[in-house]
Amino acid sequence: MRADAKRNRDHLLAVAGTAIAEHGVDVSLRDIARRAGVVLATLLRHFPTREALLDALLRTSFDELTAKATELETSSSPEDALVCWLRDCVACATEYRGATSLMAAAIEDTESALHASCSAMRAAGARLLTRAQDAGVARTDIDGTDLFALVATLAWLGDQPSLAPRADRLFDVVASAILMSAGSDDPEGGRPRARS
Known part of the structure; x- marks a missing residue:
């Protein structure tokens, strides 16, 4: 070009x-x-088309989130990396109003131009989650698909004018539900971790 x-x-x-x-x-x-x-x-x-424009716009952001996950894997603790990436992912999805439904659709539609980027982003989040699980700081009964769904849910909150003021607090609630405090027991009694 x-x-x-x-x-x-x-x-x-x-x-x-x-x-x-x-x-x-x-x-x-x-x-x-x-x-x-x-x-x-x-x-x-x-x-x-509108879809081509949205694909180009969102793909750039999704690719940046995937790269950020790789960077966080080596620069931050497992807990901090997961929470930082999760916050950035929710912020990205919230930045573009209505993008949450596009993300959810693209992950299921292999023909979507966004599918590869969404899949890579989900896999990057899953790696951070697995790293936190292996370190014993994240619950083991969720996987990358669950994490992606939580991102979509938290981003949807930000799209709702009446709920947006609660989004930051609810992010903290969800993040603390994913993470386990040091020394706590596995919330699922040591069941094997589900992988994405």
């Missing part, structure tokens, strides 16, 4: 990200083009 085409694409993605954060995933493509200072045909040349 030529440098000017990449700049134009990156500008469109930045404008789309702001518009989606403000108005949700159903924001008008015409409105995004207008905000970017281009005609709709220019936007459609880069992103022929």
Whole structure:
């Protein structure tokens, strides 16, 4: 891709990200083009459908979360790595209103352009969870799929105006339910850990 085409694409993605954060995933493509200072045909040349635009926008964020998980594996304690990644994942999903349903659909739809990125992100979270479980700081009766579902649930809370003020507190409640305090017994009586 030529440098000017990449700049134009990156500008469109930045404008789309702001518009989606403000108005949700159903924001008008015409409105995004207008905000970017281009005609709709220019936007459609880069992103022929709404799904293509959303895929490009979300895939970048999901790939960043996957990379962050790898970094956290070597730079933080198992407990801190899991909680930090979980918080960042929820924040990403909450940043783009309505993205939670896209994430849930993409993980099940192997034809979705987002499927690979969502699957990689889920696997990255599962690795952090397994690391915390192996260190004895996370409950062993959940797996990566459960963790992904909890991310979607917490992000959904952030999308609800009446519940958003409770989202941070409920994140802490969920995180403390996943983690085990030092010396506590396995909540499932030592059952083998489920893997994703």
